[in-house]
Amino acid sequence: MLPSLFISHGSPMLALEPGASGPALTRLAAELPRPNAIVIMSAHWESAELIVSSGAAPETWHDFGGFPPALFAVQYPAPGNPQLAAKVAQRLADNGLPARLDPRRPFDHGTWVPLSLMYPQADIPVVQVSLPSQRGPAFQTHIGRALAGLREEGILLIGSGSITHNLRELDWHAGPERIEPWAKAFRDWMIEKLEADDEAALHDYRRAAPHAARNHPSDEHVLPLFFARGAGGAFHVAHAGWTLGALGMDIYRFG
Numbered sequence: 001m002l003p004s005l006f007i008s009h010g011s012p013m014l015a016l017e018p019g020a021s022g023p024a025l026t027r028l029a030a031e032l033p034r035p036n037a038i039v040i041m042s043a044h045w046e047s048a049e050l051i052v053s054s055g056a057a058p059e060t061w062h063d064f065g066g067f068p069p070a071l072f073a074v075q076y077p078a079p080g081n082p083q084l085a086a087k088v089a090q091r092l093a094d095n096g097l098p099a100r101l102d103p104r105r106p107f108d109h110g111t112w113v114p115l116s117l118m119y120p121q122a123d124i125p126v127v128q129v130s131l132p133s134q135r136g137p138a139f140q141t142h143i144g145r146a147l148a149g150l151r152e153e154g155i156l157l158i159g160s161g162s163i164t165h166n167l168r169e170l171d172w173h174a175g176p177e178r179i180e181p182w183a184k185a186f187r188d189w190m191i192e193k194l195e196a197d198d199e200a201a202l203h204d205y206r207r208a209a210p211h212a213a214r215n216h217p218s219d220e221h222v223l224p225l226f227f228a229r230g231a232g233g234a235f236h237v238a239h240a241g242w243t244l245g246a247l248g249m250d251i252y253r254f255g
Contacts, residue, residue, distance in 0.1 A: 002035060003255035004144065004157040004232030006225045008248050009043075012064050012109045015074050015116050020176065021249045022117045024239035028251065029118035036154035037084050037125040039147060039229075042110030043161040043221040050092060050099035050143070054085035058126070058222070061106035076112035081125035084155070088127060095146035099129075110160040117160070129227075137203045137226040144230025151255070156196035157220060159224030162186050163248035164215040171245035181210040183246040190225075194235045194252070202226070216247075221232040229254055 007025070014021060045051075060075045063093060082103070089099045111128055129147075132139060139161075147157060164183045171178065189209045193201045203226075206212045206219065214224050229235070232254020238253040 001042065001255065002032060002151045002154060002156050002229045003253045004148075004151065004159070005158045005238070005254070006161070006228040006248045006252040007114045008140070008162040008251065009110055009114045009160050010243060010247060012067060012071060012113055015113045017072055017176055018117055019243060019249075021239065021251070024227050024251055025114060028238055028253070032156070033154065035124055035156035037081055037127065037161045038049035038115065038156045038158060039084070039088060039127050039129060039130045039150060040111050040115075040158040040160055041131055041143070041224045042108050042250055043131060043224055044108040044110040045105070045130045046062050046133040046220055048132065049101050049116070050091045050097055050132055051105070051130040052085045052092075052099050053080060053105035053128040054082045055080045055084055059106040059235035063108045063109050070166065074116065075202065076122050078105055078107070078115065078122040078124060078126045081127055083090040084125065085127045088129065088150075091149070092146050093250065094145065096141055097143060097146055105187070113245055114158075129163040131220060131223055133223055135243060137223060139228035140223045141199070141203070144227040144232070148231045149226060151231065157228065159226070159228035161221035161224040163190060163222065163250045164246060165221035165226070166246060168217070168219055169214075169246055174245035176242055178245045179242045180246040183242070183248060186215040187248050187250065190238065194229070197235070228252065
């Protein structure tokens with residue numbers, strides 16, 4: 001059975017400058033059985049309601065600015081899967097989580113950047129689930145649990161965000177060995193609670209974790225972690241790393 005994953009996708013430039021995370025994602029994909037499809041929750045599709053992408057051929061959306069032309073030239077032409085999207089929506093509804101289908105949703109960079117490093121042939125169908133970010137961690141856990149059974153059908157479930165995400169305090173000249181103490185303290189607390197399977201503490205991370213608001217001025221980049229945890233099994237750190245002083249690039253595996 002496939003695990004679920006939480007991937008810290010970092011800057012969109014990860015697609016062109018993969019650093020240590022790119023090889024880690026490539027290795028992880030090689031270690032896993034080839035998925036029949038991928039269902040992914042990205043930090044970059046916030047919504048009030050639950051929505052599932054249902055297009056047959058989603059476009060690659062360059063949902064950012066200020067990066068070099070080469071990044072805007074990157075395409076990730078993976079197919080969608082309307083039948084799987086309908087199945088996802090039905091499983092959500094069966095668990096008290098009504099969702100609507102969106103046939104026009106493109107792949108945002110929280111989806112195509114990490115997948116371009118894991119599955120560069122872009123030949124595995126991909127369906128996105130939106131992030132109802134105002135509903136908090138417990139709600140994302142509920143979504144993950146509702147879809148966990150898909151793992152038994154060869155479907156890889158991924159939450160794509162970042163274990164830390166304060167863009168205002170990044171040091172654009174810092175090397176990978178530079179780690180801000182307040183960022184490390186938060187990341188280490190999260191790993192400790194994930195290893196202990198302390199769901200109550202994790203759901204209350206905003207109050208309980210050290211420097212939580214500093215690491216996540218808004219929490220859309222950490223919420224996909226709860227989706228991945230809800231969908232998966234035992235916790236493992238697949239990759240740990242930092243960039244720009246305070247941007248955690250960790251990859252976690254559940255199961």
